[in-house]
Amino acid sequence: MLPLNSLLRVAPLVAALLLTACAGTPDAGPAPAGFYRVAQGDTLWRIASKSGRSVAEIKRWNKLDNNDIQTGQLLRVTPPGGSPSSGSPSGSKPAPAPSKPAVDMQLAWPVPGQVVARYNGSTMKGVALAVKPGEPVKAAAAGKVVYVGGGIRAYGNLIVVKHNARVITVYAYNRELLVKDGASVQAGQVIANAGGSAGVPNDRVHFEVRVDGKAVDPTPYMPSR
Numbered sequence: 310m311l312p313l314n315s316l317l318r319v320a321p322l323v324a325a326l327l328l329t330a331c332a333g334t335p336d337a338g339p340a341p342a343g344f345y346r347v348a349q350g351d352t353l354w355r356i357a358s359k360s361g362r363s364v365a366e367i368k369r370w371n372k373l374d375n376n377d378i379q380t381g382q383l384l385r386v387t388p389p390g391g392s393p394s395s396g397s398p399s400g401s402k403p404a405p406a407p408s409k410p411a412v413d414m415q416l417a418w419p420v421p422g423q424v425v426a427r428y429n430g431s432t433m434k435g436v437a438l439a440v441k442p443g444e445p446v447k448a449a450a451a452g453k454v455v456y457v458g459g460g461i462r463a464y465g466n467l468i469v470v471k472h473n474a475r476v477i478t479v480y481a482y483n484r485e486l487l488v489k490d491g492a493s494v495q496a497g498q499v500i501a502n503a504g505g506s507a508g509v510p511n512d513r514v515h516f517e518v519r520v521d522g523k524a525v526d527p528t529p530y531m532p533s534r
Contacts (some may be wrong), residue, residue: 314527315336316389317360332474337363340383340427340433343385343386343387344384344385344386344439345359345383345384345386345404345468346381346382346383346384346402346504347361347378347379347380347382347383347384348380349380349381349431350429351378352376352378353367353368353373353376353378354376356378356384356416357367360386360387361505362386364376366388367384367385368385369387370384370385370388370389371384371421374411374520375410375525375526376400376412376526377430377523377524377525377526378430379430379431380411381485392416394408404475404483404495409475410432410521410525410529410530411521411525412475412476412520412528414450414472414473414476414530415450415530415532416450416478416518416527416530416531417447417450417497417531417532418438418441418445418449418531418532418534419438419446419448419449419478419480419514419516420438420439420444420445420503420514421449422438422439422440422441422444422513422514423438423534424436424437424438424534425437425438425439425513426513427524427528428485428524428526428528430524430526434516434517435512435515435516435518435522435527436515436516436517436528437510437513437516438513438514438516438530439512439513440485440503440504440512440513440514441503441504441512442503442504442505442511443484443503443504444482444502444503444504445499445501445502445503446499446500446501446502446503446514447478447497447498447499447500448470448478448494448495448496448498448500449470449478449494449496449516450470450472450478450496451472451494451496452470452471452472452473452477452478452493452494453470453471453491453492453493453494454468454469454470454479454488454489454491454493454494454500455469455470455471455491456468456469456490456491457469457488457489457490458486459506461510462516463485464479464481464482464484465481465482465505465506465508465509466481466482466483466484466485466486466501466506467479467480467481467483467484467505468486468500468501470494471500472490473486475520475521476518476519476520477518477519478512478516478519479515479516479517479518479519480500480501480514480515480516480519481494481509481514481515481516481517482503482505482506482509482510482511482513482514483502483503483504483505483506483514484499484501484503484504484505484506484511485501485502486500486501487499487500487501487502488500488501492509502523518530
C-alpha cells in the first residue's frame with residue numbers, strides 16, 4: 310500500500326484514470342445556439358465540416374491546444390458574439406488541421422511491438438502495443454515514478470512516470486512491476502515485464518501520454534514506424 314503522502318500526491322491522477330476506465334456517454338442536454346455537443350466518434354474535422362467552419366476556427370474559439378475532444382463536450386461553432394448561422398464563404402470544405410504535440414517533447418516506444426489499437430480520444434485514451442509474455446517494458450523518457458500498483462482494475466498492474474511539470478506517461482497491463490514509487494528512471498530503463506495480470510489482456514501493453522492531466526494522442530511524440 311502507498312504511504313499517505315504518496316496517495317495524496319497522485320490522487321488527482323488516479324481519479325482521472327478511474328474516470329477514464331469507467332467513462333460512458335455523458336448525460337447532457339441539447340447544445341444551445343452557436344454550440345455543438347460532441348457525439349461518439351466525432352472529430353474536429355467532422356464538426357468543422359458540419360458547421361461550415363475550419364478546424365483552426367473551432368480550436369481558436371474553444372481555446373483547444375490540440376485535436377483532443379471528449380464525447381459530451383460542448384464546443385462553440387460560431388464566433389464569440391457572432392451569429393449562430395454558419396456557412397463557408399468559399400463553399401469549400403475545411404482541411405483537417407495537422408496533429409502536433411501540445412508540448413515539445415520526444416518519447417520512445419516502451420515496447421517494439423506493433424500498434425494494435427489506436428488513440429481515439431473517447432473509448433481509447435492511449436495506444437495498445439503487441440507484446441509477448443515477459444517482454445520488458447521500458448520508460449519512454451527520463452522521469453520520476455509517481456504511481457505503482459494494481460488499484461485500478463481496468464489498468465491491471467500500472468506504472469505512472471512524471472517527466473516534467475506537464476507530461477506523464479502511463480504503462481498498464483503489466484505482469485510484473487520492477488520499480489517503486491518515488492524512483493527516478495532513465496529513458497529506456499526496464500520498469501516492468503509485460504504479459505498482463507488478472508482481468509486484463511496479456512498480449513499487449515496499454516500506453517498513454519497525458520499533458521496537464523489530459524490524455525492526448527501519443528503518436529506525435531513518438532518516432533515514426
